Amino acid sequence: MNGPRVGVAGAGIAGTLLAWRLKLADRSLRVELVDTPSAERGATGVSGGLVRGYEPDPLQLDLAASTLAELRVSRLLRAWSGYQETGSAYLRADPADPSAMEHLERLLPGSARACAPGEAPFVAARHTVVERHAGFISPRRFRDEVLADFVRIGGDFVHGTVDAVHAEPGAVVSWLVDGERRCYDRCVLAAGPWTPALLPGDEYRTKLIQYGVYDATGTLPAPFVDAVTGLYGRPGPGNGVLLGVPSDAYDVDPTNLRPVPALLRRTSDLATRVFPELGLAGPRHVVVAADCYTAPPGLRLRPTAGAGTNLFTFTGGSGGAAKTALAAARHAADRLLHQSPVPA
Numbered sequence: 001m002n003g004p005r006v007g008v009a010g011a012g013i014a015g016t017l018l019a020w021r022l023k024l025a026d027r028s029l030r031v032e033l034v035d036t037p038s039a040e041r042g043a044t045g046v047s048g049g050l051v052r053g054y055e056p057d058p059l060q061l062d063l064a065a066s067t068l069a070e071l072r073v074s075r076l077l078r079a080w081s082g083y084q085e086t087g088s089a090y091l092r093a094d095p096a097d098p099s100a101m102e103h104l105e106r107l108l109p110g111s112a113r114a115c116a117p118g119e120a121p122f123v124a125a126r127h128t129v130v131e132r133h134a135g136f137i138s139p140r141r142f143r144d145e146v147l148a149d150f151v152r153i154g155g156d157f158v159h160g161t162v163d164a165v166h167a168e169p170g171a172v173v174s175w176l177v178d179g180e181r182r183c184y185d186r187c188v189l190a191a192g193p194w195t196p197a198l199l200p201g202d203e204y205r206t207k208l209i210q211y212g213v214y215d216a217t218g219t220l221p222a223p224f225v226d227a228v229t230g231l232y233g234r235p236g237p238g239n240g241v242l243l244g245v246p247s248d249a250y251d252v253d254p255t256n257l258r259p260v261p262a263l264l265r266r267t268s269d270l271a272t273r274v275f276p277e278l279g280l281a282g283p284r285h286v287v288v289a290a291d292c293y294t295a296p297p298g299l300r301l302r303p304t305a306g307a308g309t310n311l312f313t314f315t316g317g318s319g320g321a322a323k324t325a326l327a328a329a330r331h332a333a334d335r336l337l338h339q340s341p342v343p344a
């Protein structure tokens with residue numbers, strides 16, 4: 001193997017899928033994926049894993065529905081990700097854009113229908129996009145399986161912490177891994193909520209995400225998002241329900257997070273209001289983590305600010321990249337492979 005060297009920092013679902021896609025597409029590439037020894041600390045390890053095709057933003061819809069379509073047709077990817085098809089519901093104040101529904105129909109035929117208030121078995125007052133081919137995956141298991149395959153097909157997985165990234169226009173990119181400088185033709189920072197610390201600037205921010213697993217006497221018909229209140233959730237695990245609401249806690253330190261009691265109160269208040277039949281008891285356990293946020297949101301390959309360098313980011317999942325990562329990684333790998341490197 002003496003092809004170009006590509007370094008990817010961060011083996012969450014984003015970095016791992018990108019490294020794997022690159023290696024699958026061109027076995028001569030020397031792809032090195034670097035992660036700290038405790039990779040389970042990232043968003044991928046605790047993600048709720050809700051996957052559906054519908055998103056209000058057309059680009060995110062395309063990525064989410066393409067990811068789901070690829071997952072559904074591949075027995076291997078379904079097994080690796082632990083995909084469970086439960087359906088899903090996206091609750092809105094107004095009807096979904098008909099062109100979004102048409103695009104969804106092209107990518108996931110027969111899956112989605114737009115229901116007027118009262119037509120769907122959910123919240124009577126909402127318009128609802130009901131999807132048949134949706135559900136949840138285990139992002140952590142998916143990452144672990146893809147990582148194992150990446151190594152099987154000749155990718156290098158390096159345990160270590162990336163630091164002191166150095167990129168100049170038209171030159172190789174380098175970083176320190178536990179004190180040793182390593183050079184690459186192209187580098188991608190995919191360190192999720194740790195990316196802002198590696199690449200200071202105001203383009204990338206961290207934000208806290210919290211959900212609780214609650215004991216309940218009733219259950220939910222399917223995973224849902226209520227765009228009106230922000231409440232989201234899914235039935236299970238076990239006979240509980242997983243519920244959360246978005247936080248507004250930005251610029252948090254991803255290694256030092258604590259549960260926010262006010263968010264827990266808001267979650268159970270909203271759940272009781274939106275689903276009065278649920279019979280909610282206190283949370284059995286609470287998960288608190290962070291993700292990397294960008295505007296506009298979404299996981300995609302972005303060049304870094306230094307014009308003409310070979311340094312990119314692949315992050316910005318903004319709380320929703322488990323559902324788009326497979327397709328986003330394919331686009332990112334295509335771009336990295338087919339855009340000629342900035343010459344040294």
Ligand SMILES: Cc1cc2nc3c(=O)[nH]c(=O)nc-3n(C[C@H](O)[C@H](O)[C@H](O)COP(=O)(O)OP(=O)(O)OC[C@H]3O[C@@H](n4cnc5c(N)ncnc54)[C@H](O)[C@@H]3O)c2cc1C
Nearest residue numbers: 010012014042043044047048049050162192317321322323
């Ligand atoms: C609580 C929670 C629930 C979520 N639920 C859903 C959901 O239901 N559906 C959905 O679609 N999305 C969901 N998301 C969002 C989705 O899980 C994330 O967008 C996605 O997992 C982000 O993956 P990532 O690879 O970008 O980041 P991460 O998974 O955070 O991975 C970053 C990796 O970088 C490594 N790293 C950090 N610093 C360094 C360094 N200096 N050197 C080397 N490696 C480093 C870390 O160890 C880590 O492994 C949720 C997120 C959270 C936090």
